[in-house]
Amino acid sequence: MVSDESADQQIVDDEVIRFTSELIRIDTTNRGGGDGRERPAAEYVAERLTEAGLRPELLESAPGRANVVTRVSGTDPLVPALLVHGHLDVVPADPALWRTHPFSGEVHDGVLWGRGAIDMKNAVAMVLALVRSWARTGWRPRRDVVLAFTADEEDSAAYGASWLVREHAGLFAGCTEGIGESGGVTFHTETASGAPLRLYPIGAGERGTAWLRLTAKGTAGHGSKVNDDNAVSSLAAAVARIAEHRWPVRLTPVTRAAITEIAAAVGVDTGLAAPGFDPDRDLDAALERLGSAGSLVRPTVRNSANPTMLDAGYKVNVIPESATAGVDGRVLPDGEDEFRSTLDALTSDRVAWEYVHHSVPLAAPVDTPTFAAMRAALVTHEPDARVVPFCMSGGTDAKQFAELGITGYGFVPLRLPPSLDYQALFHGVDERVPVDALRFGVRVLDRFLTTVE
Incomplete structure (x- = not known):
């Protein structure tokens, strides 16, 4: 029955x-x-x-x-x-x-x-x-x-x-x-000895969302003429700086706990608690010791900003007066001041940026x-x-x-x-x-x- x-x-x-x-x-x-x-x-x-x-x-x-x-x-x-x-x-x-x-x-x-x-x-x-x-x-x-x-x-x-x-x-x-x-x-x-391991990560934090619009203004003109006030050039330079910027490590309590517990499960010592451990210098190597499990925390040890959209001009022989770009920014808890000041420096006074969508970490x-x-x-x-x-x-x-x-x-x-x-x-x-x-x-x-x- x-x-x-x-x-x-x-x-x-x-x-x-x-x-x-x-x-x-x-x-x-x-x-x-x-x-x-x-x-x-x-x-x-x-x-x-x-x-x-x-x-x-x-x-x-x-x-x-x-x-x-x-x-x-x-x-x-x-x-x-x-x-x-x-x-x-x-x-x-x-x-x-x-x-x-x-x-x-x-x-x-x-x-x-x-x-x-x-x-x-x-x-x-x-x-x-x-x-x-x-x-x-x-x-x-x-x-x-x-x-x-x-x-x-x-x-x-x-x-x-x-x-x-x-x-x-x-x-x-x-x-x-x-x-x-x-x-x-x-x-x-898998563990350090090669044994299969099943981790179950539970979300206990989220990076904040910072979707941005970058706007460069310049002087419109003919594409054949020298133009030192080219909006496309200014925007492209700012986008390149953002893409190439390496953000400093920011270890939040949740991510620190994640690394500690994953390391214990895998059976490795990351050195995270060792005297003299420098996150900016040592963390990437520590995450490598976690094997594939390092991917669980690697995206969340830094702020990030990835250029995702570009829009400028309407004809190849016309220099436009403006150009825009979209950037997908993600911000760790307590990292918003750093994010804003860094974007100010990377865009310089030639390019303005604003939030299209913003939510807190x-x-x-x-x-x-x-x-x-x-x-x-x-x-x-x-x-x-x-x-x-x-x-x-x-x-x-x-x-x-x-x-x-x-x-x-x-x-x-x-x-x-x-x-x-x-x-x-x-x-x-x-x-x-x-x-x-x-x-x-x-x-x-x-x-x-x-x-x-």
């Missing part, structure tokens, strides 16, 4: 796969600049939540740009609430480049394919399947759990989390911590009961796992929710095989996820939410 618990788990397993597939089939491509439509997915999510007895609010910030928020009441109204958030939009995908259509949601040989399979309709499906299970079994978490499914995360969050924080802050009353994307996923590496403590509960949930279902903190090189909606005083962690657990490069799947061609990874993720998420104090 199949127990009620086993029967319900089978429903969860089936629903997390079905929901992921069905959400992928809803094209919620976000092309940026306001060009997106999440409402069909938001309606789908709201319907699944309503079927579970919840009362979701569908909140549209602009035509088609919809968000869903609801609250699962906990058993103890005196403890702080917990936010669980995920986004409904996805980045563009060219079907001509994919092995299967990016919005098919097809399952082949135990793998589910499509845009959003990793980023992050899989996580939305996990949460939906989980709270529906709670409704069937009558279980309630100790803490209130606020669920937020947002628009526009893949651009500026202006139509999603940023708008919710500004216009509907009351929906998040009592929330002190939150979990969102980019953490709790298998990272395959984040850091979360790793010695909290919440982090311990995430660690324990992973180890329960993966006993050989080594759970470590890390700082994300990019950003998530946690930045917006931080404005409400909500401490954010990256925790969307997945157990992936060595053959799948998780980071390459983000925004990549042939995005996909094993169905067993979804089943693992929903179990770990359940364990965390049912044990976190």
Whole structure:
């Protein structure tokens, strides 16, 4: 005889796969600049939540740009609430480049394919399947759990989390911590002796976003004439200086903890705690000792600024009066003053720069009961796992929710095989996820939410 618990788990397993597939089939491509439509997915999510007895609010910030928020009441109204958030939009995908259509949601040989399979309709499906299970079994978490499914995360969050924080802050009353994307996923590496090692990095920080527009002004003229006030030349020189600049090392507490814990798991001594260790001189060599695991922290030991766009002129024999460039800047906690002063120096007085989009860097403590509960949930279902903190090189909606005083962690657990490069799947061609990874993720998420104090 199949127990009620086993029967319900089978429903969860089936629903997390079905929901992921069905959400992928809803094209919620976000092309940026306001060009997106999440409402069909938001309606789908709201319907699944309503079927579970919840009362979701569908909140549209602009035509088609919809968000869903609801609250699962906990058993103890005196403890702080917990936010669980995920986004409904996805980045563009060219079907001509994919092995299967990016919005098919097809399952082949135990793998589910499509845009959003990793980023992050899989996580939305996990949460939906989980709270529906709670409704069937009558279980309630100790803490209130606020669920937020947002628009526009893949651009500026202006139509999603940023708008919710500004216009509907009351929906998040009592929330002190939150979990969102980019953490709790298998990272395959090996120990110093060559033994296989499975790390599970949990996001405990994010670099801030500093998307910039550079503008150079000059004197327009004929392309055949000498022109010492050429806007294109001035801009090109500034862009080259930015690209070539080597930022100094800035070791944050989260990244220091990440290096320490990864080194212990790998079984090497990085020398980080040795007297006389000079981060600018010694850190790159120390990270090499971590092997492939060094890639988890290498992008987050410095600020960065990468030129990504250039725009100037309309005809080859005309020197234009202006030229612009786009730069993707990322800033570590406590690194914003350094970033601004460095950009001032690199652009000089010939080129002006401004923020197109700016969000603050984040850091979360790793010695909290919440982090311990995430660690324990992973180890329960993966006993050989080594759970470590890390700082994300990019950003998530946690930045917006931080404005409400909500401490954010990256925790969307997945157990992936060595053959799948998780980071390459983000925004990549042939995005996909094993169905067993979804089943693992929903179990770990359940364990965390049912044990976190």
